[in-house]
Amino acid sequence: MTLTDFLISPFTDYAFMKRALVAALALAISGAPLGVLMMLRRMTLVGDALSHAILPGIAVAFFVAGLSLWAMTLGGVTAALIVAGLAALLTRLTDMKEDAAFALLYLLSLAVGVALISFKGSSAHLMHVLFGNILAIDQETLTLVASVCCLSLFTIAVLYRRFVIDGFDGAFMRTAGAQRRGVGLMSLAFFALLMINLVASFQAMGTLMALGLMVLPALAARFWAKTMDGMLPFAMGLGALAAYAGLVLSYHTAIPSGPAIVLVAGAITVFSAMIGRFGSVMACAGQRN
Amino acid sequence: MTQAHVTLDDVSYHYGHHKALQDVSGVFPAGSLTAVAGPNGAGKSTLLKIIAGVMKPKKGRVIVAPALKGKIGYLPQASAIERDYPLNVRDAVSTGLWPDAGSLPSFQEGPLKARVDKALADVGLQDFAARQMGELSGGQFQRLLFARLIVQDPQLILLDEPFAAIDAQTIAPLIQQIMVWHAQGRTIICVLHDLLLIRKYFPESFLLAGKCMGRGHTHALFDQKLLSFDLDMAELVAPEKKEDLGGNA
Numbered sequence: 001m002t003l004t005d006f007l008i009s010p011f012t013d014y015a016f017m018k019r020a021l022v023a024a025l026a027l028a029i030s031g032a033p034l035g036v037l038m039m040l041r042r043m044t045l046v047g048d049a050l051s052h053a054i055l056p057g058i059a060v061a062f063f064v065a066g067l068s069l070w071a072m073t074l075g076g077v078t079a080a081l082i083v084a085g086l087a088a089l090l091t092r093l094t095d096m097k098e099d100a101a102f103a104l105l106y107l108l109s110l111a112v113g114v115a116l117i118s119f120k121g122s123s124a125h126l127m128h129v130l131f132g133n134i135l136a137i138d139q140e141t142l143t144l145v146a147s148v149c150c151l152s153l154f155t156i157a158v159l160y161r162r163f164v165i166d167g168f169d170g171a172f173m174r175t176a177g178a179q180r181r182g183v184g185l186m187s188l189a190f191f192a193l194l195m196i197n198l199v200a201s202f203q204a205m206g207t208l209m210a211l212g213l214m215v216l217p218a219l220a221a222r223f224w225a226k227t228m229d230g231m232l233p234f235a236m237g238l239g240a241l242a243a244y245a246g247l248v249l250s251y252h253t254a255i256p257s258g259p260a261i262v263l264v265a266g267a268i269t270v271f272s273a274m275i276g277r278f279g280s281v282m283a284c285a286g287q288r289n
Numbered sequence: 290m291t292q293a294h295v296t297l298d299d300v301s302y303h304y305g306h307h308k309a310l311q312d313v314s315g316v317f318p319a320g321s322l323t324a325v326a327g328p329n330g331a332g333k334s335t336l337l338k339i340i341a342g343v344m345k346p347k348k349g350r351v352i353v354a355p356a357l358k359g360k361i362g363y364l365p366q367a368s369a370i371e372r373d374y375p376l377n378v379r380d381a382v383s384t385g386l387w388p389d390a391g392s393l394p395s396f397q398e399g400p401l402k403a404r405v406d407k408a409l410a411d412v413g414l415q416d417f418a419a420r421q422m423g424e425l426s427g428g429q430f431q432r433l434l435f436a437r438l439i440v441q442d443p444q445l446i447l448l449d450e451p452f453a454a455i456d457a458q459t460i461a462p463l464i465q466q467i468m469v470w471h472a473q474g475r476t477i478i479c480v481l482h483d484l485l486l487i488r489k490y491f492p493e494s495f496l497l498a499g500k501c502m503g504r505g506h507t508h509a510l511f512d513q514k515l516l517s518f519d520l521d522m523a524e525l526v527a528p529e530k531k532e533d534l535g536g537n538a
Binding site for chain 1: 305338341342343358359361362363365369370371374375376377381384385387388391392393421423437441443
């Protein structure tokens, strides 16, 4: 087997691999800036909880309409909204902290989701929903992923300044900009972007791994760049690399696409943490000497 | 009679069962310079957040003059801000332009850039403009936050312990900046621990220990309350509050 056979042929020979690559690249590019902002807002764990929270919605949709993309998307969005609403309600009505509320709801929704799918579907269905299945990426899914990618890149471009200021000092944002419209809605807008990206991710990445292409490249980028201008392209590039290499890995092994992509992204992140330019093991050791 | 910029009307706030503020009332006239003093846990930061509109009182009302909408400059405690955020000094100071510049227009040139340049020079950070924020010392970071306020140009300025953990050398120019703002007729409310600074620079005082323990002209108030700067601030604590505070310490 030549190198070309190994690295390129899967994508030239098979249409489903081509579609998977396009979808994964689009997800990497639209997810990376969200991941960077999420990391700066210290929201990565909340995002993770949210990604699992969409599962019961997808399960109910599967229950009702089978493997219909639009039903699953609608179900996922609805479930995420319900979980976020419940978390807000729990923290308001009880002494529970937000992270604890999310932990409770994410465990619960994961269990409910798995129970629902086990009830009707096979274990193959369960694997598909939890870890992604590149065979499921049809033309329709590709359209959804591409639309979400365009919408979220456009929204981030327009609201970028607000997102950055809100993450830096949210109290300042609200007091100084009180006369500007929509100042109080920044968290909501961010949450909405996160949600549509998670739902778009689940076919390729699975609900358990959906956050992988957002958060891991962002974490890795922080070791290579100190500025937002540097971090964003780095995160996109590393995400795209992980998407491609993960699909190659998935093709040649039996590993589902979600975990394969996350394995590569995780390796890149660990590697960056070891030898990256800023704040890595090596950089910190260099400073001490 | 000068116009009231901020009016507190029986404001109460509690965190769970802990009462932070109880029936606090008071008026901050336009152009006044007031120090808010009191022991730890007296609710000073809570009061400032409520005036800023970051938190809503559980009971009572805060009336901020309508002309001040969007003209409030709130400086939280330094510990409340993410120091490690990936912005350079110029960008961080420029965030003060945001309410005027909006989400898209550039501020890399013209009058908006000039405002940032002037603010950086006012606090002596002009040579640090390209540095990453995370590389600044505590005092330099506080100067950065003051520069952001200068850029923002607010009419009501709320400062939460702006001099905590910075050296005397850095305090002097920041006090000067507060005096400049005062001379320009802005309303300033500043949470402060240092009674010496309060007596020297702040004409009005607001003594807080969960409840309002006294307000008015600093000198009259301090003489009347037999407070001098070497007297322990704990004297301000109402007897029934003392136990709570002992538990926190």
